[in-house]
Amino acid sequence: MQNFILQVHSKAEEFAARYKLKVYEAAFCRQNRGVVLQVYLDGNVSLDSCVEISKLLSNWLDSVDAPTSRYTLEVSSLGIDRPLKSEAEFAAHIGKICRLTVRTGGVDGRKRYKGRIVKVEGGEITLRVEEESRDFVISAVDIAKANLIG
Numbered sequence: 001m002q003n004f005i006l007q008v009h010s011k012a013e014e015f016a017a018r019y020k021l022k023v024y025e026a027a028f029c030r031q032n033r034g035v036v037l038q039v040y041l042d043g044n045v046s047l048d049s050c051v052e053i054s055k056l057l058s059n060w061l062d063s064v065d066a067p068t069s070r071y072t073l074e075v076s077s078l079g080i081d082r083p084l085k086s087e088a089e090f091a092a093h094i095g096k097i098c099r100l101t102v103r104t105g106g107v108d109g110r111k112r113y114k115g116r117i118v119k120v121e122g123g124e125i126t127l128r129v130e131e132e133s134r135d136f137v138i139s140a141v142d143i144a145k146a147n148l149i150g
Contacts, residue, residue, distance in 0.1 A: 001028065001067045008057070012039050012075075015056040019049040024078055028071065035071040037061075045077035080150030087140050091120040093148060098127070100138070100146035107136050114149070 009026040016023050021043040029036050039057065041050065054075040061073065084090050084098060099114045106113070113136055115127035125143070127136045 004067050007064070008037065008039065008061075011060050012053065012057055015053045016041055016043075016049075019043075019053065021045060021049060021053075028068075033072065035068055037071050037073050039073070039075045040078050041075065042078055042082075050075045050077065081147045084146040084148065087120055087123065087125070090117055090125050090140070090146075093117055094120065097149045098146055099149055100125075100127070101144045102138060102142045103144045104142055106138065106142070110136075113138065 005026055005028065009023055012023045012026055021041045024040040024042040026037070026039045029038055039053075041053065054073060057075065058073055084093065084100075090098075094117050097114070097116050099112070101112050102110075105111070113127050113129065115129040115136065117125065118128045118135065119126035120140075123140050125138050125140055127138065128134075129136060
């Protein structure tokens with residue numbers, strides 16, 4: 001299954017490059033409506049580019065052996081609540097507000113934070129939580145999940 005996802009990612013990158021876009025992630029996900037093959041695009045994504053890349057990928061997928069025959073293809077942008085997975089992504093969004101959850105106790109045992117990204121350095125993310133007029137320094141490796149807030 002992982003090998004197939006790598007092939008999908010590679011082919012989606014090829015198609016996305018035609019629109020000066022990048023593929024952020026490709027993955028199979030189980031949802032209420034069944035199995036979904038999700039492809040998330042990054043860059044200046046438009047509805048038209050999603051439609052065209054979806055058509056190209058769909059045609060390609062029809063010509064290869066997928067590990068499952070019953071799935072829905074979904075091609076979309078990361079949206080305004082885009083995930084943040086690396087220090088580089090946090091750094092690219094300094095000044096923006098994010099919500100994150102840490103794996104362990106965090107600062108003072110706290111697990112959830114919502115604040116403005118003010119600094120990314122040395123494996124640490126600094127968030128300013130305006131409501132508390134306080135900065136929190138969080139280890140990047142301790143972050144379980146993070147998203148921008150539109």
